Amino acid sequence: MTRRLSFPVMLASMLAPILAPVLALSPVSAVAQTALPPAPYADTQLEDPALEAKARDFMLTIRCVTCQSQSIADSNASMASDLRSEIRTRIKAGEEPEAIRRWLIERYGNWISYTPTADPVLWPLWAAPVVLLLVGGTLVGTRLKRRKRP
Amino acid sequence: MRSWLLWAPLGLFVIFIGLFASGLFQPDDRQIHSGMLGKALPAFTLPAGASDRPGLSTADLKTGKPRLLNIFASWCVPCAAESPQLVELARQGVTIDGVAIRDAREDVDGFLKRWGNPYGRIGLDARSALQLSLGSSGVPESFVVDGKGIIRYQHIGEIRPEHIAVIRQKLAEAAQ
Numbered sequence: 001m002t003r004r005l006s007f008p009v010m011l012a013s014m015l016a017p018i019l020a021p022v023l024a025l026s027p028v029s030a031v032a033q034t035a036l037p038p039a040p041y042a043d044t045q046l047e048d049p050a051l052e053a054k055a056r057d058f059m060l061t062i063r064c065v066t067c068q069s070q071s072i073a074d075s076n077a078s079m080a081s082d083l084r085s086e087i088r089t090r091i092k093a094g095e096e097p098e099a100i101r102r103w104l105i106e107r108y109g110n111w112i113s114y115t116p117t118a119d120p121v122l123w124p125l126w127a128a129p130v131v132l133l134l135v136g137g138t139l140v141g142t143r144l145k146r147r148k149r150p
Numbered sequence: 151m152r153s154w155l156l157w158a159p160l161g162l163f164v165i166f167i168g169l170f171a172s173g174l175f176q177p178d179d180r181q182i183h184s185g186m187l188g189k190a191l192p193a194f195t196l197p198a199g200a201s202d203r204p205g206l207s208t209a210d211l212k213t214g215k216p217r218l219l220n221i222f223a224s225w226c227v228p229c230a231a232e233s234p235q236l237v238e239l240a241r242q243g244v245t246i247d248g249v250a251i252r253d254a255r256e257d258v259d260g261f262l263k264r265w266g267n268p269y270g271r272i273g274l275d276a277r278s279a280l281q282l283s284l285g286s287s288g289v290p291e292s293f294v295v296d297g298k299g300i301i302r303y304q305h306i307g308e309i310r311p312e313h314i315a316v317i318r319q320k321l322a323e324a325a326q
Contacts, residue, residue: 036252039277065182065287078252079287082278107185107285 039085046088055088058097061114062087062104071114184285184293184304191299192283196273199250200258206247206273212299216324217245218317219293220269221281223253224261226289232308233265239314240268244321248272251281251289292317296324 046052059073066077072084090100104112116122186192191208198205211217220236222229240246248269250258255274262269275281284293284301294303294317303320305313 036254036276068180079278079281082252083282085277086279086282105185107283108182108287109185111182 038081041085041088042081055091063112181306182287186285186301194280199272199274203272206271211295214297216296216321219295221249221291223251223289224257228308229290230265232290235309236268237266249275251275294320294324
């Protein structure tokens with residue numbers, strides 16, 4: 001009895017020599033710049049769900065310095081994963097997110113935080129809603145007054 | 151009063167256009183400068199990053215003499231491009247300490263064998279911990295550290311031949 005190979009097996013055996021180098025290379029490109037395994041808490045959640053939620057909420061507000069328009073929670077850059085691990089380790093050790101934010105701002109500037117601070121340069125930003133409400137209110141007020149007169 | 155108000159929207163519009171136009175023509179600066187300039191080095195102890203050089207700790211950088219702290223990695227291409235300049239600085243008598251980021255000792259050994267070894271000491275920072283506490287955002291970066299361990303200057307990106315003079319000048323300023 002002759003052994004017959006099914007079509008998918010045949011196709012796979014034909015493609016194997018072509019695909020092998022690609023598959024062999026892909027793990028290298030996946031970890032990008034470094035051959036090291038990711039830091040312990042880079043892609044592993046904390047055991048305590050409450051602490052993990054705290055770390056996760058915080059990481060969403062920290063900018064990745066490599067991919068400058070992503071938060072470190074979204075970024076695959078090696079520096080972002082190292083920072084995620086650092087933050088999870090610190091939160092596990094009982095450090096408060098805001099203390100870590102201050103530590104990061106001291107090193108990288110306000111720029112690293114997506115949450116606006118109370119820095120004087122940002123006062124116009126905080127004042128804007130109040131100022132716009134006042135301007136809108138007076139506009140409406142004068143309009144209504146004028147309409148009553150005739 | 152009324153006529154002034156009528157012109158206000160147009161005025162605002164012109165101000166906005168001016169703002170956007172000036173933003174368009176301003177050169178883009180995506181560099182993140184460290185906030186640690188003028189501050190003391192963070193305390194750290196790193197294991198040896200290469201098999202023929204000792205590791206690096208804060209105490210090694212407080213020797214009374216300014217030093218260059220170079221952040222590099224064997225996987226980093228601009229770091230290889232920077233090597234000849236570091237070798238030249240070392241030849242001129244500059245003490246250079248290296249920190250290998252997210253690296254493995256055998257890879258660093260290979261890198262140094264290929265591109266030259268200008269380093270006195272090399273620390274291995276496998277999880278970027280020192281890099282983060284220095285406010286450094288990539289490789290390569292170099293810091294001029296004075297004799298007391300205070301960070302005096304940060305050079306972002308590779309040191310090209312035209313930067314050697316600046317580095318030497320900053321080291322001389324740190325010596326004063």
